[in-house]
Amino acid sequence: MTTTAPTRTTPDQLSVPPDGRPYHDQPQWRNDFPIDWPQDEFVARRDFTKFLVLTSFAFVVGQVWIVLENFARRRRGRLPVRHIAREGSIPVGGAFVFSYPEAHDTCIAVRTGERTWVAYNQKCTHLACAVVPEVAKGSLHCPCHNGWFDLQTGTPTAGPPRRPLERIVLEIREGDIYAVDREIRA
């Protein structure tokens, strides 16, 4: 019995599969895990391109998610009016935490004067740590990355934050404090 040695079918082909058939007749796994270095380089680049296209799809999903979230935010309409405290219960320079508009949206209100209040969402605009009031310094401080915001306006004054805090619009009616709206600012 005689056996014939497998032969190359193309000049590019360095190694020959055991059954001697050309590469396009070979099972897929043999093409995906080549023995030849030049072919391996091609497959590695092709598969990396495939991975990048998958990443590209993930970015599209992220963009579509933002569009849907924005659409939902616009449809939500006007926020509810919520009673948050009695005016007399907080001294000048004092602060308290409340939730508005949803239970997980923690906000902070500070009494800056006899008839003046400011309120902001407590999430730092850098990485969402809770800001704490430093009334004596006229600031709100984020202790996570040493971010500072102006107490009167909520604009960032130092540290990594670049956007101002979300401002909560307050109304005082007959000694009661109500949260009536939210201002998202650039």
Add this chain to the structure above:
Amino acid sequence: MKRSFSRQQKTTIVFGILSIVLTLVVLQLWLLTATMNAYLAGQQDVIVPAALASVVCFALNLGLLVYVYRMERR
């Protein structure tokens, strides 16, 4: 008539395509971070155009990947 490439040529082509895809993916990453920043700041004007630009980048990437697989089969 569709041209058949040698393996060396195919490797060069796929490397060129990889470079283009990588550039487009970096552009998409920038678009996503800029759009998220605009959304969080309440700026709604850029959200839809940025999403469309990202879809166009993905379509280009997908087209290039399909081309790589078709070229490989030739």
